[in-house]
Amino acid sequence: ETGVTQTPRHLVMGMTNKKSLKCEQHLGHNAMYWYKQSAKKPLELMFVYNFKEQTENNSVPSRFSPECPNSSHLFLHLHTLQPEDSALYLCASSQAPDLSSYNEQFFGPGTRLTVL
Amino acid sequence: GESVGLHLPTLSVQEGDNSIINCAYSNSASDYFIWYKQESGKGPQFIIDIRSNMDKRQGQRVTVLLNKTVKHLSLQIAATQPGDSAVYFCAEMVQGAQKLVFGQGTRLTINP
Numbered sequence: 001e002t003g004v005t006q007t008p009r010h011l012v013m014g015m016t017n018k019k020s021l022k023c024e025q026h027l028g029h030n031a032m033y034w035y036k037q038s039a040k041k042p043l044e045l046m047f048v049y050n051f052k053e054q055t056e057n058n059s060v061p062s063r064f065s066p067e068c069p070n071s072s073h074l075f076l077h078l079h080t081l082q083p084e085d086s087a088l089y090l091c092a093s094s095q096a097p098d099l100s101s102y103n104e105q106f107f108g109p110g111t112r113l114t115v116l
Numbered sequence: 117g118e119s120v121g122l123h124l125p126t127l128s129v130q131e132g133d134n135s136i137i138n139c140a141y142s143n144s145a146s147d148y149f150i151w152y153k154q155e156s157g158k159g160p161q162f163i164i165d166i167r168s169n170m171d172k173r174q175g176q177r178v179t180v181l182l183n184k185t186v187k188h189l190s191l192q193i194a195a196t197q198p199g200d201s202a203v204y205f206c207a208e209m210v211q212g213a214q215k216l217v218f219g220q221g222t223r224l225t226i227n228p
Contacts, residue, residue: 042221045216102165103214107161
Protein backbone atom coordinates (compact mmCIF):
# COMPACT_ATOMS: atom_id res chain seq x y z
CA GLU A 1 0.00 0.00 0.00
CA THR A 2 1.24 3.47 -0.88
CA GLY A 3 -0.63 5.40 1.81
CA VAL A 4 -2.97 6.95 -0.76
CA THR A 5 -6.51 5.60 -0.91
CA GLN A 6 -9.21 6.29 -3.47
CA THR A 7 -12.93 5.63 -3.47
CA PRO A 8 -14.84 4.32 -5.21
CA ARG A 9 -12.57 1.92 -7.10
CA HIS A 10 -15.13 1.58 -9.89
CA LEU A 11 -17.86 3.96 -11.01
CA VAL A 12 -20.38 3.81 -13.82
CA MET A 13 -22.38 6.94 -14.49
CA GLY A 14 -24.68 8.41 -17.08
CA MET A 15 -23.91 11.66 -18.86
CA THR A 16 -26.46 13.58 -16.77
CA ASN A 17 -25.30 12.25 -13.40
CA LYS A 18 -23.29 14.07 -10.77
CA LYS A 19 -20.74 12.04 -8.86
CA SER A 20 -17.58 12.64 -6.83
CA LEU A 21 -14.29 10.83 -6.55
CA LYS A 22 -12.47 10.88 -3.23
CA CYS A 23 -8.79 10.64 -2.40
CA GLU A 24 -7.15 10.52 1.01
CA GLN A 25 -3.46 10.42 1.83
CA HIS A 26 -1.98 9.23 5.12
CA LEU A 27 1.59 10.32 4.44
CA GLY A 28 1.63 13.80 5.90
CA HIS A 29 2.11 15.33 2.46
CA ASN A 30 0.98 18.82 1.54
CA ALA A 31 0.61 18.48 -2.22
CA MET A 32 -2.05 16.45 -4.02
CA TYR A 33 -2.70 15.71 -7.66
CA TRP A 34 -5.33 14.37 -10.04
CA TYR A 35 -4.23 12.45 -13.12
CA LYS A 36 -6.22 10.91 -15.97
CA GLN A 37 -5.07 7.63 -17.51
CA SER A 38 -6.86 6.60 -20.67
CA ALA A 39 -6.10 3.74 -23.01
CA LYS A 40 -4.81 5.81 -25.88
CA LYS A 41 -2.88 8.59 -24.16
CA PRO A 42 -0.05 8.85 -21.69
CA LEU A 43 -0.92 9.57 -18.09
CA GLU A 44 -2.02 13.22 -17.99
CA LEU A 45 -1.80 15.65 -15.11
CA MET A 46 -5.13 17.40 -14.45
CA PHE A 47 -4.81 19.43 -11.25
CA VAL A 48 -2.25 20.24 -8.57
CA TYR A 49 -2.96 21.47 -5.06
CA ASN A 50 -0.33 22.77 -2.65
CA PHE A 51 -1.38 23.47 0.93
CA LYS A 52 -5.04 23.29 -0.18
CA GLU A 53 -4.57 25.88 -2.92
CA GLN A 54 -4.92 24.96 -6.58
CA THR A 55 -1.66 25.76 -8.33
CA GLU A 56 -2.18 24.05 -11.65
CA ASN A 57 -5.13 23.36 -13.93
CA ASN A 58 -3.89 21.61 -17.03
CA SER A 59 -6.63 22.95 -19.33
CA VAL A 60 -9.21 20.60 -17.84
CA PRO A 61 -12.86 21.07 -18.93
CA SER A 62 -15.13 22.65 -16.34
CA ARG A 63 -17.22 19.48 -16.08
CA PHE A 64 -14.38 18.31 -13.79
CA SER A 65 -14.32 20.32 -10.57
CA PRO A 66 -11.66 19.60 -7.94
CA GLU A 67 -11.92 20.38 -4.25
CA CYS A 68 -9.23 20.20 -1.59
CA PRO A 69 -10.69 20.89 1.88
CA ASN A 70 -7.43 20.04 3.65
CA SER A 71 -4.00 18.66 2.83
CA SER A 72 -5.13 15.08 3.36
CA HIS A 73 -8.25 15.00 1.22
CA LEU A 74 -8.92 15.68 -2.43
CA PHE A 75 -12.14 15.37 -4.36
CA LEU A 76 -13.01 15.42 -8.04
CA HIS A 77 -16.61 16.40 -8.69
CA LEU A 78 -18.01 15.15 -11.98
CA HIS A 79 -20.96 16.65 -13.85
CA THR A 80 -22.34 16.06 -17.35
CA LEU A 81 -19.41 13.96 -18.45
CA GLN A 82 -18.94 12.54 -21.93
CA PRO A 83 -18.20 8.93 -22.89
CA GLU A 84 -14.66 9.97 -23.84
CA ASP A 85 -14.09 10.90 -20.20
CA SER A 86 -14.12 7.20 -19.35
CA ALA A 87 -10.69 6.48 -17.91
CA LEU A 88 -8.74 5.59 -14.79
CA TYR A 89 -8.48 8.62 -12.52
CA LEU A 90 -5.44 8.56 -10.31
CA CYS A 91 -4.71 10.61 -7.25
CA ALA A 92 -1.18 11.23 -6.01
CA SER A 93 0.47 13.10 -3.17
CA SER A 94 3.92 14.42 -2.37
CA GLN A 95 5.70 16.97 -0.30
CA ALA A 96 5.28 20.40 -1.85
CA PRO A 97 8.45 21.18 -3.75
CA ASP A 98 10.88 23.98 -3.35
CA LEU A 99 13.24 25.16 -6.06
CA SER A 100 15.96 22.74 -5.03
CA SER A 101 13.92 19.59 -4.56
CA TYR A 102 12.46 16.67 -6.40
CA ASN A 103 9.61 15.15 -4.48
CA GLU A 104 8.41 11.65 -5.22
CA GLN A 105 4.74 11.37 -5.98
CA PHE A 106 2.88 8.46 -4.40
CA PHE A 107 -0.11 7.21 -6.34
CA GLY A 108 -3.39 5.72 -5.21
CA PRO A 109 -4.94 2.70 -6.97
CA GLY A 110 -7.26 4.84 -9.06
CA THR A 111 -10.98 4.98 -9.79
CA ARG A 112 -12.05 3.25 -12.97
CA LEU A 113 -14.75 5.53 -14.43
CA THR A 114 -17.14 4.50 -17.18
CA VAL A 115 -19.46 7.11 -18.66
CA LEU A 116 -22.42 5.70 -20.54
CA GLY B 117 6.81 21.15 -26.72
CA GLU B 118 7.37 18.52 -24.09
CA SER B 119 6.95 14.91 -25.01
CA VAL B 120 8.04 11.64 -23.57
CA GLY B 121 7.65 8.49 -25.54
CA LEU B 122 8.57 4.84 -25.52
CA HIS B 123 10.14 2.96 -28.40
CA LEU B 124 8.28 -0.33 -27.81
CA PRO B 125 4.76 -0.75 -26.54
CA THR B 126 5.23 -4.42 -25.57
CA LEU B 127 8.17 -6.54 -24.52
CA SER B 128 8.25 -10.27 -23.77
CA VAL B 129 11.23 -11.90 -22.07
CA GLN B 130 11.99 -15.27 -20.58
CA GLU B 131 12.07 -15.58 -16.82
CA GLY B 132 15.61 -15.11 -15.64
CA ASP B 133 16.67 -13.04 -18.64
CA ASN B 134 17.51 -9.37 -18.50
CA SER B 135 15.14 -6.81 -19.99
CA ILE B 136 15.70 -3.30 -21.29
CA ILE B 137 12.94 -0.75 -21.64
CA ASN B 138 13.67 2.44 -23.54
CA CYS B 139 12.30 5.94 -23.41
CA ALA B 140 12.90 9.14 -25.39
CA TYR B 141 12.24 12.64 -24.11
CA SER B 142 12.33 15.97 -25.87
CA ASN B 143 12.37 18.63 -23.17
CA SER B 144 16.02 19.55 -22.70
CA ALA B 145 15.07 21.51 -19.57
CA SER B 146 14.01 18.33 -17.76
CA ASP B 147 16.52 17.44 -15.10
CA TYR B 148 14.85 14.67 -13.18
CA PHE B 149 13.63 11.36 -14.54
CA ILE B 150 11.65 8.58 -12.92
CA TRP B 151 10.64 5.06 -13.84
CA TYR B 152 7.30 3.82 -12.57
CA LYS B 153 5.85 0.32 -12.56
CA GLN B 154 2.11 -0.18 -12.80
CA GLU B 155 0.59 -3.56 -12.08
CA SER B 156 -2.95 -4.44 -13.00
CA GLY B 157 -5.46 -2.73 -10.73
CA LYS B 158 -2.87 -0.54 -9.06
CA GLY B 159 -1.51 2.94 -9.44
CA PRO B 160 2.02 3.66 -10.69
CA GLN B 161 4.72 2.70 -8.21
CA PHE B 162 8.11 4.40 -8.05
CA ILE B 163 11.01 2.16 -9.10
CA ILE B 164 14.07 4.33 -9.52
CA ASP B 165 14.99 7.89 -10.38
CA ILE B 166 17.97 9.72 -11.79
CA ARG B 167 19.03 13.34 -11.92
CA SER B 168 20.49 14.93 -15.00
CA ASN B 169 23.93 15.27 -13.42
CA MET B 170 24.23 11.48 -13.49
CA ASP B 171 24.29 9.01 -16.36
CA LYS B 172 23.74 5.80 -14.42
CA ARG B 173 22.08 4.75 -11.23
CA GLN B 174 21.61 1.29 -9.82
CA GLY B 175 19.01 -0.15 -7.52
CA GLN B 176 18.09 -3.64 -6.54
CA ARG B 177 18.04 -5.56 -9.86
CA VAL B 178 17.32 -2.34 -11.75
CA THR B 179 19.60 0.13 -13.47
CA VAL B 180 18.62 3.39 -15.12
CA LEU B 181 20.80 4.91 -17.80
CA LEU B 182 20.51 8.49 -18.97
CA ASN B 183 21.99 9.78 -22.22
CA LYS B 184 21.38 13.51 -22.35
CA THR B 185 23.09 13.89 -25.70
CA VAL B 186 20.35 11.95 -27.46
CA LYS B 187 17.68 12.52 -24.80
CA HIS B 188 17.31 8.84 -24.06
CA LEU B 189 16.49 6.96 -20.90
CA SER B 190 16.51 3.23 -20.31
CA LEU B 191 15.53 0.85 -17.54
CA GLN B 192 17.38 -2.42 -17.22
CA ILE B 193 15.88 -5.19 -15.11
CA ALA B 194 18.20 -8.05 -14.28
CA ALA B 195 17.09 -11.67 -13.87
CA THR B 196 13.44 -10.94 -14.50
CA GLN B 197 10.85 -12.61 -12.33
CA PRO B 198 7.13 -13.21 -12.88
CA GLY B 199 6.40 -10.34 -10.51
CA ASP B 200 8.11 -7.96 -12.91
CA SER B 201 5.22 -8.31 -15.35
CA ALA B 202 3.65 -4.86 -15.51
CA VAL B 203 3.49 -1.66 -17.53
CA TYR B 204 6.55 0.52 -17.11
CA PHE B 205 6.45 4.29 -17.55
CA CYS B 206 9.18 6.83 -17.75
CA ALA B 207 8.44 10.35 -16.58
CA GLU B 208 10.34 13.63 -16.61
CA MET B 209 10.26 16.71 -14.44
CA VAL B 210 11.96 20.06 -14.08
CA GLN B 211 13.56 20.75 -10.69
CA GLY B 212 11.22 22.55 -8.33
CA ALA B 213 8.21 21.93 -10.54
CA GLN B 214 5.43 19.45 -9.92
CA LYS B 215 4.41 18.57 -13.43
CA LEU B 216 5.40 15.02 -14.25
CA VAL B 217 5.26 14.29 -17.99
CA PHE B 218 4.74 10.60 -18.61
CA GLY B 219 5.61 8.41 -21.55
CA GLN B 220 3.19 6.05 -23.24
CA GLY B 221 4.26 2.97 -21.27
CA THR B 222 5.69 -0.43 -22.17
CA ARG B 223 4.01 -3.65 -21.17
CA LEU B 224 6.56 -6.17 -19.97
CA THR B 225 5.52 -9.82 -20.00
CA ILE B 226 7.66 -12.50 -18.37
CA ASN B 227 7.38 -15.92 -19.94
CA PRO B 228 7.98 -18.98 -17.71
